[in-house]
Amino acid sequence: FKSNHSRNIPLPPGPKRLPLWGNAFNIPTMIPWKTYAEWTQQYGDIIFMQVFGQPFVVLNSIDSVVDLLEKRSSNYSDRTLPEMVKLMGLDWNFAFIRYGPLWRRHRRGFHQFMNQTAIQEYEPVQREGARNLLRRLYAEPKKFAHHIRYTFGASALAVSHGIRAADKDDEIVAATERALEGSTDAVAPERYWVNYIPLLKYIPAWVPGAEFQRKAVRVRVDAIATKEMSWNNITRAGPYKSLAIKLLERISHLDGEAYAQEEDVAKNTVSALHCFFLAMTLYPEAQRRAQEELASVLGPSRLPEFADGPRLPYINALCNECLRWQPVLPLSVPHRSINDDEYRGYFIPAGTVIIQNTWAILHDPEVYPNPDEFRPERFLKNGELYPAARYGPEVAFGAGRRICPGRYFAEKSLFMNVACILQTFNVSAPLDPQGRPIKIEPKMMSGNTHPEPFECVIEPRSKMAEALILGQSKEEVW
Numbered sequence: 121f122k123s124n125h126s127r128n129i130p131l132p133p134g135p136k137r138l139p140l141w142g143n144a145f146n147i148p149t150m151i152p153w154k155t156y157a158e159w160t161q162q163y164g165d166i167i168f169m170q171v172f173g174q175p176f177v178v179l180n181s182i183d184s185v186v187d188l189l190e191k192r193s194s195n196y197s198d199r200t201l202p203e204m205v206k207l208m209g210l211d212w213n214f215a216f217i218r219y220g221p222l223w224r225r226h227r228r229g230f231h232q233f234m235n236q237t238a239i240q241e242y243e244p245v246q247r248e249g250a251r252n253l254l255r256r257l258y259a260e261p262k263k264f265a266h267h268i269r270y271t272f273g274a275s276a277l278a279v280s281h282g283i284r285a286a287d288k289d290d291e292i293v294a295a296t297e298r299a300l301e302g303s304t305d306a307v308a309p310e311r312y313w314v315n316y317i318p319l320l321k322y323i324p325a326w327v328p329g330a331e332f333q334r335k336a337v338r339v340r341v342d343a344i345a346t347k348e349m350s351w352n353n354i355t356r357a358g359p360y361k362s363l364a365i366k367l368l369e370r371i372s373h374l375d376g377e378a379y380a381q382e383e384d385v386a387k388n389t390v391s392a393l394h395c396f397f398l399a400m401t402l403y404p405e406a407q408r409r410a411q412e413e414l415a416s417v418l419g420p421s422r423l424p425e426f427a428d429g430p431r432l433p434y435i436n437a438l439c440n441e442c443l444r445w446q447p448v449l450p451l452s453v454p455h456r457s458i459n460d461d462e463y464r465g466y467f468i469p470a471g472t473v474i475i476q477n478t479w480a481i482l483h484d485p486e487v488y489p490n491p492d493e494f495r496p497e498r499f500l501k502n503g504e505l506y507p508a509a510r511y512g513p514e515v516a517f518g519a520g521r522r523i524c525p526g527r528y529f530a531e532k533s534l535f536m537n538v539a540c541i542l543q544t545f546n547v548s549a550p551l552d553p554q555g556r557p558i559k560i561e562p563k564m565m566s567g568n569t570h571p572e573p574f575e576c577v578i579e580p581r582s583k584m585a586e587a588l589i590l591g592q593s594k595e596e597v598w
């Protein structure tokens with residue numbers, strides 16, 4: 121692609137391209153969202169790249185995202201299916217379905233079960249999940265990252281199949297976790313050459329250097345196991361069974377895929393909660409203010425309920441700040457254009473992969489001063505929840521027709537877990553042998569969506585808090 125020759129319209133600016141390779145050597149492999157944001161200085165907010173003939177456009181500003189992904193959504197709602205995702209056997213994933221009638225059918229089904237009214241039905245599962253997480257954190261605080269993953273995996277199993285997961289070491293939850301471990305990795309285009317050169321898929325797994333093939337086989341085996349296990353276990357389903365079956369019929373083909381789908385997306389909420397622990401470890405003042413609010417609204421002797429939400433603006437602002445501070449999908453999920461287009465005097469060819477740089481948008485210092493600091497107050501005005509600017513953390517859920525359909529569900533899960541944890545625990549940095557807090561650097565995994573492993577201390581806030589955690593008999597609401 122050089123430009124639209126017939127009308128002589130240039131491509132958007134971007135790094136210089138080599139013949140054939142294009143920008144293959146410019147694509148940053150580590151934290152690409154920061155590099156793309158830095159490139160704005162040089163190239164502006166829309167950046168063009170091309171790798172082996174595949175055009176890419178990075179959108180670094182909210183204006184370009186609104187103009188293209190929202191206002192021209194009929195042209196910018198297609199997806200690209202990376203070769204590695206196919207090799208892993210995860211190509212059924214709704215997030216990768218091409219724009220068209222099949223996607224529309226899935227999307228309608230998802231909306232039917234995940235709209236703001238329908239999700240009220242899942243409140244008991246979300247409430248139970250949050251309370252069970254408290255007991256797990258109390259029993260083994262050091263394994264907090266595992267507990268978050270496990271709790272959300274179990275809730276996904278409940279919502280999608282109506283199956284109650286075992287209290288620990290559930291085989292379906294474990295297999296799906298393993299199967300999905302690689303899927304975020306696969307969509308990060310910089311990770312695997314096979315995403316650019318599909319012919320590489322014919323290299324057999326035994327060839328030295330074909331590690332991508334061996335990884336694909338490992339993921340595929342777990343994906344098949346998940347499917348079979350969850351289907352065979354549908355008999356374990358409780359009263360949610362009929363709801364689960366309806367959901368399965370609508371959004372998948374009545375097999376194990378709906379659970380893996382749920383698990384896959386639940387993973388984003390897991391990452392957001394993981395970032396919450398990181399923020400609480402690094403910003404004790406924000407934690408103190410949130411706990412003061414809980415004390416004044418709830419008192420010390422009960423756990424939060426969904427109905428408390430409107431009276432807890434600081435907790436809501438803190439959840440917003442978790443989504444903004446370390447967005448769990450910093451480059452969203454790529455869209456793809458259907459037809460040739462012209463924007464701000466530039467030519468965008470049909471089939472261009474469009475990357476929304478969510479991180480750059482939510483770290484724009486003009487809108488969010490000192491963007492690397494965790495400051496929930498930026499979402500408050502006169503003590504009330506207030507949109508920080510003309511756009512808020514909803515950008516973290518994408519844009520246009522492919523915007524995350526699970527966002528209301530995710531926000532409710534985040535609220536319930538954050539409020540329950542802060543009501544009962546103090547989260548702090550571990551101490552060194554001299555008793556000083558160990559300094560932790562906030563770092564997100566590249567190409568993946570959660571923070572790099574870190575340690576934190578999680579202790580009950582008081583005897584009363586301990587009683588709240590343990591006093592409840594094990595919650596079983598369905």
Ligand code: HEM
Binds near residue numbers: 385452516527
């Ligand atoms: C904090 C949690 C979450 C975040 C930050 C998040 C973010 C996103 C983003 C950025 C996208 C891509 C949007 C785009 O292409 O413009 C997406 C897609 C999607 N999300 Fe979420 N998500 C979260 C939780 C969930 C949950 C809990 C569910 C389901 C219950 C869900 C279901 C989906 C689905 C099905 C898609 C694909 C939509 C499509 O391609 O049409 N997400 N999500």
